[in-house]
Amino acid sequence: MTLAPILSVRDLTVSFPVAGTWKPVVRGASFDVAPRETVAIVGESGSGKSVTSLAIMRLLAKGASRIEGSVTMGGRDLLAIPERAMRDVRGNEIAMIFQEPMTSLNPVYTIGRQISEVLMRHRGMGAAAARAETIRTLEKVRIPNAASRFGSYPHEFSGGMRQRVMIAMALASSPKLLIADEPTTALDVTIQGEILDLIKTLQDEDGMSVLFITHDMGVVAEISDRTLVMFRGSVVESGPTAEIFSNAAKPYTRSLLASVPRLGSMNGEAMPRRFPTVGIEDGALVEGAPLAVSLGSEATPILSVRNLCTRFPVRSGAFGRRTGSVHAVENVSFDLRAGETLSIVGESGCGKSTTGRSVIRLLEPSDGTIQLDGWDVRNLGPAELRRMRQSAQMIFQDPFASLNPRMSVGETVAEPFLAHGLGTRREAEAMVADLLGRVGLGEEAADRFPHEFSGGQRQRIAIARALSLKPKVIVADEAVSALDVSIKVQVCNLLLDLQEEMGLAYLFISHDMAVVERMSHRVAVMYLGEIVEIGPRQAIFENPQHPYTKKLMAAVPVPDPSRRHLKRTVGSDDLRSAVRPLSYVPPERTYTQVGPGHLVQAA
Structure with a gap:
């Protein structure tokens, strides 16, 4: 029946x-x-x-x-x-869970009050009964220490825990x-x-x-x-x-399926490979070509980072005394060569974005050395720092937030070129036309404004702006994370094409393991501010050694319906806090070499 x-x-x-x-x-x-x-x-x-x-x-x-x-x-x-x-x-x-829990939860009310309100409104419960049921619902969605978290505010939870709170609120009335x-x-x-x-x-x-x-x-x-x-x-x-x-x-369905980056698709390959592209009208799949870039292992690094630390003060009390520090990046070291992509992966809060921003001094490091294209980055004055940034540019996750809505695309792309005095306005116009053509927009886009473009097109504009200074290093901070799958493929292929054409070095920051597998020459895995495993991309993905690296791999959704009822059991612990007291002394870390260039932090 x-x-x-x-x-x-x-x-x-x-x-x-x-x-x-x-x-x-x-x-x-x-x-x-x-x-x-x-x-x-x-x-x-x-x-x-x-x-x-x-x-x-x-x-x-x-x-x-x-x-x-x-x-x-x-x-x-x-x-x-x-x-x-x-x-x-x-x-x-009917209950609904939205994409961004922080904009759906009221920041001035405790999470307990917000869930209790649902129960009192829809099920006519009194305050005491609603509190007991709220705690039971929070336990149901695996919020640890639910009773003690009843009075916590949304900002006191991580993104994953806030989403659990939203689910608890949605499920409160069954x-x-x-x-x-x-x-x-x-x-x-x-x-x-x-x-x-x-x-x-x-x-x-x-x-x-x-x-x-x-x-x-x-x-x-x-x-x-x-x-x-x-x-x-x-x-x-x-x-x-x-x-x-x-x-x-339908061809469109086939194009969606074929565009999905699949973990394991690069097994046996040493070099990055362009993503396959699919025609929406016919669904025909065109496999991406490998990146034809030769990297000499003895080449001098364009970027060399040693023992980088970035810490933020924690203050409390009426006088705002410093009581501790957030150890966002702790004792991080790596090299990056011309034409190479080093990807930094890990969960939110692991320090990967802070590392990228510290390298080009958008954030001030606390300790360590950074050598970038001959510059001693940490010891540069304002004028020298400005010149150094011709060598290193950044692409941010949200292109709409990083583009000035009042400036045309042409003005946006030309601005760094003119600000650094690299040429005349006529030369800037020619440069803009060339760069917009390279990123697949065409020079006619120069007179339009950011709001007239899609998310993927705006990211292309951000890439063109980053290229206007002819940098040698680009820090791409979650540059494709917010894009739809087919647009993500287009932007990734564009980055690979530009790397091959211009010899760019990428510090590629991401939590998308399937994209990282396709884009990278080497991979660094970060946890709680430290690199726990680093090595060639093939070694990391085909022979992961650190338990946290294995956990990241196991959590990746696989486009295979036979896994419909599979529970991954990847663990439900929140990322531990990086806040340390002033007296904290970081432990000495040792690394074991398990293969050529493949280092794993010892337990």
């Missing part, structure tokens, strides 16, 4: 006003979610998947949107019932359906693995249904029973997840 669906969506169309007319961004979407079933909606940014979930919850502004069709749950059309009745549905029968909108996109790979395992476990325990929205096909394979693929507002393909992965009918 077939059970009636928990949720039934028919001919859902969502439109927004554009230039005086209603422009549909979701067109005639229809699907069901059965009891205890997980349905994934997958697609790139702009495909309409998040708008679909917001329309189901009726969270779109009335005057600024138009919703047509029907959304049926429990015999009621959720699009037709009064707003008061819909408020009872939200949080009670909803029949959980809508999870990109709940793991911004999380590190180990935390992502824990959240996916947690959702699967809670679904088994509570019997709820899940509507999971993502652009990560690896996540889709691991969590969903059925999959809907959206493209430009329409559902282009749907069916059982295993069938979609093994026998996709």
